[in-house]
Amino acid sequence: MAHPKQLDPAGIVQTAVKLLEEEGPEGLSLRAVAKRLGVKAPSLYNYFADKSALERAVIAEGQRLLLEFVRGRARKPREPGLAIREMASAYVKFARLRPALYFFVMHHAVPDADATPAGKELWRLLLDRVGGITANGDDTSGAVAVWAFLHGFTVLEHSGRFGRSGPREGFERGLRALISGL
Amino acid sequence: MAHPKQLDPAGIVQTAVKLLEEEGPEGLSLRAVAKRLGVKAPSLYNYFADKSALERAVIAEGQRLLLEFVRGRARKPREPGLAIREMASAYVKFARLRPALYFFVMHHAVPDADATPAGKELWRLLLDRVGGITANGDDTSGAVAVWAFLHGFTVLEHSGRFGRSGPREGFERGLRALISGL
DNA sequence: GTCTATACTCTGATAGAC
DNA sequence: GTCTATCAGAGTATAGAC
Secondary structure, three states: OOOOOOOOHHHHHHHHHHHHHHHOHHHOOHHHHHHHOOOOHHHHHHOOOOHHHHHHHHHHHHHHHHHHHHHHHOOOOOOHHHHHHHHHHHHHHHHHHOHHHHHHHHHOOOOOHHHOHHHHHHHHHHHHHHHHHHOOOOOHHHHHHHHHHHHHHHHHHHHOOOOOHHHHHHHHHHHHHHHHHO | OOOOOOOOHHHHHHHHHHHHHHHOHHHOOHHHHHHHOOOOHHHHHHOOOOHHHHHHHHHHHHHHHHHHHHHHHOOOOOOHHHHHHHHHHHHHHHHHHOHHHHHHHHHOOOOOHHHOHHHHHHHHHHHHHHHHHHOOOOOHHHHHHHHHHHHHHHHHHHHOOOOOHHHHHHHHHHHHHHHHHO
């Protein structure tokens, strides 16, 4: 056989994610992805219409992994304050473990970005945990406030603007304030 | 005279900022900046060692403009809750008016990014407003919490993830919770 | 379905004439 | 101090052979 290499969309996405995390968003080129797969760049066009299609798939995969991670760590205890705390901790922890992937997801978010199943589920999970403390099962504005804080904290922490203890203490205080004040 | 065009660093930075805001961060190339100035790209190397030097200057200018804007809008009323509200409103308003510049500043932040005079002043202003409500003049963690919320909200709002009223209401609720809970 | 080959455009950066 | 000319490389994407 002439060209025994067999590709598939899932494998390409997985390779793209790995490349993204090792080389950063600038390093995510079709040439580089193809090279890792032992293939030439044009071959990828058999599976993705263009680069942005591959990027969208990477974003969807990132959301899926984030959801999986948060779900696995944030069981739902009886105490609502504890439940939202666990969710929040899991969220920022994922961003600490896989910053490149996390920021790729958040930066490339387009209007439909959360229309993926994982994106919707994440939002549902957030609404549930916020609802636990505000007794409102569909508390959009409360969820926005908490999500804003979690993402903003993640950005500041990742920017290296502070020493070690600075930002983490801010996390505790901000989260406590939101829980008691919402 | 052969080449009467006279450049200067400040004018180059100003042109770079304008280009950034009109074409986005991808459009910020040395060639494009030079073209707007009616000059060829190599000439810029007489004023900036390389592209990243120009980028740093753009970031510093962005911080300066942000500080100027926030200072102009956030006088310091007697009531501490009002004072921090005005600061917060001015912050997110700037990001709404000049999103490309704001995000360029925040995304390219490196450890020394806030070592510019404007960056330090912004931090001082934030500490002051937070100190007004927590009676702690050097409340680092409180300032981190508020900044995280403001930036995170800005990102979510700019991402277009929500309808019109959704995120703004979240701003009110989150800010109120932080003010009362910190 | 993968390949080679190529077209095209863009980038940052440098050398040397004027 | 600005220019022309050029380098060396990146990128996405397409055509057509096998």
